[in-house]
Amino acid sequence: MSQIRAAGLQLIYQRGYEGMGLRLLAAEAGIGQSTLYGHYANKQEVLVDLICRHMEELLSCLHRAVPADAPPFARFLTFLRFHLTYHMRRPREVFICYSELRSLEPANLARVTDLRRRYEHALIAIIRDGMAAGVMRRADPRVAAYGLLAMLSGVPVWFDPQGPLSEEEVCAEYIRLAVAAVADPLEAALSDRTIATPLPDSPARKA
Amino acid sequence: MSQIRAAGLQLIYQRGYEGMGLRLLAAEAGIGQSTLYGHYANKQEVLVDLICRHMEELLSCLHRAVPADAPPFARFLTFLRFHLTYHMRRPREVFICYSELRSLEPANLARVTDLRRRYEHALIAIIRDGMAAGVMRRADPRVAAYGLLAMLSGVPVWFDPQGPLSEEEVCAEYIRLAVAAVADPLEAALSDRTIATPLPDSPARKA
Amino acid sequence: MSQIRAAGLQLIYQRGYEGMGLRLLAAEAGIGQSTLYGHYANKQEVLVDLICRHMEELLSCLHRAVPADAPPFARFLTFLRFHLTYHMRRPREVFICYSELRSLEPANLARVTDLRRRYEHALIAIIRDGMAAGVMRRADPRVAAYGLLAMLSGVPVWFDPQGPLSEEEVCAEYIRLAVAAVADPLEAALSDRTIATPLPDSPARKA
Amino acid sequence: MSQIRAAGLQLIYQRGYEGMGLRLLAAEAGIGQSTLYGHYANKQEVLVDLICRHMEELLSCLHRAVPADAPPFARFLTFLRFHLTYHMRRPREVFICYSELRSLEPANLARVTDLRRRYEHALIAIIRDGMAAGVMRRADPRVAAYGLLAMLSGVPVWFDPQGPLSEEEVCAEYIRLAVAAVADPLEAALSDRTIATPLPDSPARKA
DNA sequence: AATGAATGAGCTTTCATTCAT
DNA sequence: AATGAATGAAAGCTCATTCAT
Numbered sequence: 001m002s003q004i005r006a007a008g009l010q011l012i013y014q015r016g017y018e019g020m021g022l023r024l025l026a027a028e029a030g031i032g033q034s035t036l037y038g039h040y041a042n043k044q045e046v047l048v049d050l051i052c053r054h055m056e057e058l059l060s061c062l063h064r065a066v067p068a069d070a071p072p073f074a075r076f077l078t079f080l081r082f083h084l085t086y087h088m089r090r091p092r093e094v095f096i097c098y099s100e101l102r103s104l105e106p107a108n109l110a111r112v113t114d115l116r117r118r119y120e121h122a123l124i125a126i127i128r129d130g131m132a133a134g135v136m137r138r139a140d141p142r143v144a145a146y147g148l149l150a151m152l153s154g155v156p157v158w159f160d161p162q163g164p165l166s167e168e169e170v171c172a173e174y175i176r177l178a179v180a181a182v183a184d185p186l187e188a189a190l191s192d193r194t195i196a197t198p199l200p201d202s203p204a205r206k207a
Numbered sequence: 208m209s210q211i212r213a214a215g216l217q218l219i220y221q222r223g224y225e226g227m228g229l230r231l232l233a234a235e236a237g238i239g240q241s242t243l244y245g246h247y248a249n250k251q252e253v254l255v256d257l258i259c260r261h262m263e264e265l266l267s268c269l270h271r272a273v274p275a276d277a278p279p280f281a282r283f284l285t286f287l288r289f290h291l292t293y294h295m296r297r298p299r300e301v302f303i304c305y306s307e308l309r310s311l312e313p314a315n316l317a318r319v320t321d322l323r324r325r326y327e328h329a330l331i332a333i334i335r336d337g338m339a340a341g342v343m344r345r346a347d348p349r350v351a352a353y354g355l356l357a358m359l360s361g362v363p364v365w366f367d368p369q370g371p372l373s374e375e376e377v378c379a380e381y382i383r384l385a386v387a388a389v390a391d392p393l394e395a396a397l398s399d400r401t402i403a404t405p406l407p408d409s410p411a412r413k414a
Numbered sequence: 415m416s417q418i419r420a421a422g423l424q425l426i427y428q429r430g431y432e433g434m435g436l437r438l439l440a441a442e443a444g445i446g447q448s449t450l451y452g453h454y455a456n457k458q459e460v461l462v463d464l465i466c467r468h469m470e471e472l473l474s475c476l477h478r479a480v481p482a483d484a485p486p487f488a489r490f491l492t493f494l495r496f497h498l499t500y501h502m503r504r505p506r507e508v509f510i511c512y513s514e515l516r517s518l519e520p521a522n523l524a525r526v527t528d529l530r531r532r533y534e535h536a537l538i539a540i541i542r543d544g545m546a547a548g549v550m551r552r553a554d555p556r557v558a559a560y561g562l563l564a565m566l567s568g569v570p571v572w573f574d575p576q577g578p579l580s581e582e583e584v585c586a587e588y589i590r591l592a593v594a595a596v597a598d599p600l601e602a603a604l605s606d607r608t609i610a611t612p613l614p615d616s617p618a619r620k621a
Numbered sequence: 622m623s624q625i626r627a628a629g630l631q632l633i634y635q636r637g638y639e640g641m642g643l644r645l646l647a648a649e650a651g652i653g654q655s656t657l658y659g660h661y662a663n664k665q666e667v668l669v670d671l672i673c674r675h676m677e678e679l680l681s682c683l684h685r686a687v688p689a690d691a692p693p694f695a696r697f698l699t700f701l702r703f704h705l706t707y708h709m710r711r712p713r714e715v716f717i718c719y720s721e722l723r724s725l726e727p728a729n730l731a732r733v734t735d736l737r738r739r740y741e742h743a744l745i746a747i748i749r750d751g752m753a754a755g756v757m758r759r760a761d762p763r764v765a766a767y768g769l770l771a772m773l774s775g776v777p778v779w780f781d782p783q784g785p786l787s788e789e790e791v792c793a794e795y796i797r798l799a800v801a802a803v804a805d806p807l808e809a810a811l812s813d814r815t816i817a818t819p820l821p822d823s824p825a826r827k828a
Numbered sequence: 829a830a831t832g833a834a835t836g837a838g839c840t841t842t843c844a845t846t847c848a849t
Numbered sequence: 850a851a852t853g854a855a856t857g858a859a860a861g862c863t864c865a866t867t868c869a870t
Contacts, residue, residue: 016309018225022865032831034867039829043865099306102223137387143372143380150361151354158353165350173350180344181388229840239856241842250840430723432639436861446835448863457861513720516637551801557786557794560779561772568771579764587764594758595802643844653852655846660850664844 001039004029005053008046013092017047017103047100048108054093055115058086062122072130073183079126080175083152088167091156098153120145127182136182148178208246211236212260215253220299224254224310254307255315261300262322265293269329279337280390286333287382290359295374298363305360327352334389343389355385415453418443419467422460427506431461431517461514462522468507469529472500476536486544487597493540494589497566502581505570512567534559541596550596562592622660625650626674629667634713638668638724668721669729675714676736679707683743693751694804700747701796704773709788712777719774741766748803757803769799 007028011020022043026033040046065082066075087094097112104112123145130136152174159170214235218227229250233240247253272289273282294301304323308316330352337343359381366377421442425434436457440447454460479496480489501508511526518526537559544550566588573584628649632641643664647654661667686703687696708715718733725733744766751757773795780791 014309016223016225018223019310021863023863033865034832035830037866102221103226137383139383140372140380143377144384146361146365147358147381147384150364151358154353154357154361157357165347170350173347174354176344176346177351177354177388181384185392228838230838240840241857242855244841245854428723430637430639432637433724435859437859447861448836449834451862452833516635517640551797553797554786554794557791558798560775561795561798564775564778565768565772568767568775571771572767579761584764587761588768590758590760591765591768591802595798599806642842644842654844655853656851658845 001029001031004031004036004039004046005050008050009092009096012047012050012096012100017043017100044103044105044108047096047103048111050093051097051100051104051112052115054090054097055112055119059115059119061086062119066122066126072126072133073135075126076130076136076182077175077179079123080148080152080178081171083149084155084171084174085167087153087156088159088161088170091159094153094156120149123149130182135184137184139182144182148181151178151181208236208238211238211243211246211253212257215257216299216303219254219257219303219307224250224307251310251312251315254303254310255318257300258304258307258311258319259322261297261304262319262326266322266326268293269326273329273333279333279340280342282333283337283343283389284382284386286330287355287359287385288378290356291362291378291381292374294360294363295366295368295377298366301360301363327356330356337389342391344391346389351389355388358385358388415443415445418445418450418453418460419464422464423506423510426461426464426510426514431457431514458517458519458522461510461517462525464507465511465514465518465526466529468504468511469526469533473529473533475500476533480536480540486540486547487549489540490544490550490596491589491593493537494562494566494592495585497563498569498585498588499581501567501570502573502575502584505573508567508570534563537563544596549598551598553596558596562595565592565595622650622652625652625657625660625667626671629671630713630717633668633671633717633721638664638721665724665726665729668717668724669732671714672718672721672725672733673736675711675718676733676740680736680740682707683740687743687747693747693754694756696747697751697757697803698796698800700744701769701773701799702792704770705776705792705795706788708774708777709780709782709791712780715774715777741770744770751803756805758805760803765803769802772799772802 004025007025008020011025011028022036023033025046026036029036036046040049062079062082066078070078097116101109101112124141127136127141127144131138131141155170155174159165159167161167165173211232214232215227218232218235229243230240232253233243236243243253247256269286269289273285275282277285304319308319311319331348334343334348334351338345338348362377362381366372366374368374372380418439421439422434425439425442436450437447439460440450443450450460454463476493476496480492482489484492511530515523515526538555541550541555541558545552545555569584569588573579573581575581579587625646628646629641632646632649643657644654646667647657650657657667661670683700683703687699691699718737722730722733745762748757748762748765752759752762776791776795780786780788782788786794
């Protein structure tokens with residue numbers, strides 16, 4: 001039930017998986033405590049549902065957002081904007097998916113790790129292609145991808161939608177950082193024109 | 208007692224603060240369960256001790272490692288190397304200091320947040336100075352600092368000392384990313400010579 | 415649940431509130447330890463329930479037993495007999511209601527103190543009326559009431575239903591003491607005829 | 622040590638024997654926790670010491686205060702005044718000696734019960750003698766003694782030295798009640814002259 | 829699909845007590 | 850005589866889970 005998921009998301013975000021009691025989860029979802037077991041086999045399943053659902057949606061949205069046949073640098077820019085937007089709008093899911101992995105039982109962790117790897121490899125492939133095409137500096141593409149992902153994924157920690165910087169401004173700032181970090185300097189000089197590729201679900205804007 | 212800290216560090220890293228039972232902590236530390244209360248007033252104090260101790264040491268080492276009177280770019284490089292080395296060697300502390308903040312009671316959280324802010328401001332100041340000196344691209348120094356810190360701090364998530372990449376190789380790779388991300392392109396082209404400043408406690412290497 | 419109350423009454427009487435463990439209480443009541451919390455929010459509530467329930471019943475029985483419109487001396491005699499009978503038959507409740515007051519949290523103590531005050535004032539009013547009517551010696555009615563209540567309430571400390579003295583004999587003996595203590599000597603001389611007013615729930619007897 | 626006794630008296634009075642932790646007792650007495658065991662074999666001994674010491678002193682003071690060879694009624698009056706004064710001045714000891722008996726181990730309880738019995742029998746003997754001498758109404762002397770002792774011992778529950786009634790006024794009021802309760806009416810009429818026998822350790826006063 | 833009642837296992841914390849110094 | 854450190858046992862309470870309805 002979606003009310004359980006909503007309550008679980010909020011509670012795990014605030015108190016952690018171990019810190020969330022099922023009593024409270026049920027109360028917050030507006031149902032009886034034992035009714036939970038009509039929807040989930042046990043507590044762990046609530047966490048697995050939240051994490052997997054988020055990561056699967058992340059993956060499928062990614063594939064929809066990033067055209068497989070575009071040139072590497074365009075795919076790179078699209079990826080950056082997609083990732084940033086998605087993460088700024090789902091700070092709780094992002095936090096849970098990172099810091100509650102340790103609460104997953106091995107089999108569930110393996111499932112999640114696989115999803116995560118597929119997402120990471122999407123960026124790794126983009127970077128690899130970009131290097132092959134000569135538009136990115138030669139470097140270890142895995143290290144570069146991990147570095148960029150960590151940088152981008154850290155946004156929700158401090159970003160506040162009501163704060164002084166708009167989502168768009170933060171996007172632009174981070175994209176500049178990321179592009180500068182990996183692009184071939186010459187290409188980077190040209191990239192300003194293309195940074196502002198609009199995302200399907202975000203209001204279009206021009207450079 | 209240091210044995211309690213060692214056990215607490217490991218257990219909180221593996222199972223989280225809420226997931227760590229004091230029975231297990233005591234057993235792991237090789238003492239009776241109630242003996243814990245001769246060293247800490249309560250469970251929370253164990254966490255506070257671990258987090259504060261780490262952050263205070265981080266701050267004091269930072270101040271020792273980064274000379275206040277050096278030019279901005281040199282300070283930047285020193286900061287990067289210091290931060291990376293410190294974080295690669297303390298993956299558990301790093302993880303705890305980030306993802307167990309929510310388990311801190313308000314007063315303790317305030318104390319930790321202050322320490323964290325002081326550390327972040329060290330990098331912000333460096334970037335601000337670098338921009339003023341014209342060696343770094345104009346950008347929001349806070350955003351740049353947060354972005355870089357997230358990128359650098361993400362290393363321990365995947366870095367494995369027994370893995371194919373050495374600590375030094377990872378350092379060099381990340382420093383290239385970070386420098387490229389914020390440096391003025393011209394300056395960056397010149398920076399390769401200076402990236403490999405050796406740290407006192409790490410084996411010297413050449414660029 | 416009444417089985418919990420029965421077990422709690424016995425255990426608190428024997429070992430005191432602080433001395434009663436909830437493990438033992440549950441065992442004595444024939445339920446699991448955590449089942450207690452389905453009936454009481456916490457340990458204190460068990461005590462509050464026992465004390466308040468007894469005092470409220472005491473008050474309501476008193477009002478049923480003592481007719482408000484009878485002459486003072488008749489009300490006095492009825493009060494004495496009622497109080498004695500009630501206390502001889504509930505030695506454990508009486509003891510708890512007196513000596514566990516200190517274990518009550520302030521709010522609960524206030525509630526109980528109010529009930530107790532209402533009971534005491536019933537006797538004070540009787541004595542005041544008796545003095546106004548000239549059938550009792552002039553004295554401080556509060557002091558007299560406290561003195562008599564202490565005297566009467568002390569019965570369960572030594573009274574043994576299986577002992578040599580019957581409930582009725584003890585009643586008569588104490589009533590003589592109490593009447594002599596406060597009655598106007600002339601009236602007291604005449605009162606022997608009226609001492610033995612039968613109580614509804616006690617076997618009728620004649621003087 | 623007398624500081625331990627003082628702290629124990631206060632703590633047991635406030636929180637009960639079971640409710641008094643030895644940590645707190647030691648802190649209140651200004652000594653280390655384990656130092657207690659240099660003075661008492663265990664917690665129980667602290668209680669036994671307090672109770673026995675009080676009852677033994679009560680007994681020995683009683684024998685000093687009440688002359689064995691005086692006529693019954695004079696001894697009665699002396700006893701009343703002695704008991705009241707002693708109890709009004711030691712409310713905490715009195716409370717403990719009554720309501721902590723249940724915390725005594727059997728052997729210790731027996732010892733205390735014996736002391737208590739000796740005290741009660743002093744009054745029983747006085748009443749018996751009074752009846753034999755014809756100055757008191759015929760009644761069960763044990764019941765009368767228990768009734769009077771309960772009445773008199775209840776004073777400290779409500780008496781407040783700073784309150785509106787002085788110690789002397791309360792004494793006089795209670796003595797009138799007690800005398801009226803057991804005296805032969807004719808004798809009682811004559812007794813007013815003799816109520817105010819002064820106690821050694823209380824300021825002399827006149828009727 | 830939903831629930832109230834029940835429960836064994838576990839939680840953090842405090843207990844009275846011991847012991848080496 | 851005094852103490853700091855240590856400890857097994859027990860405290861009150863919450864946990865995730867089951868089950869009959």
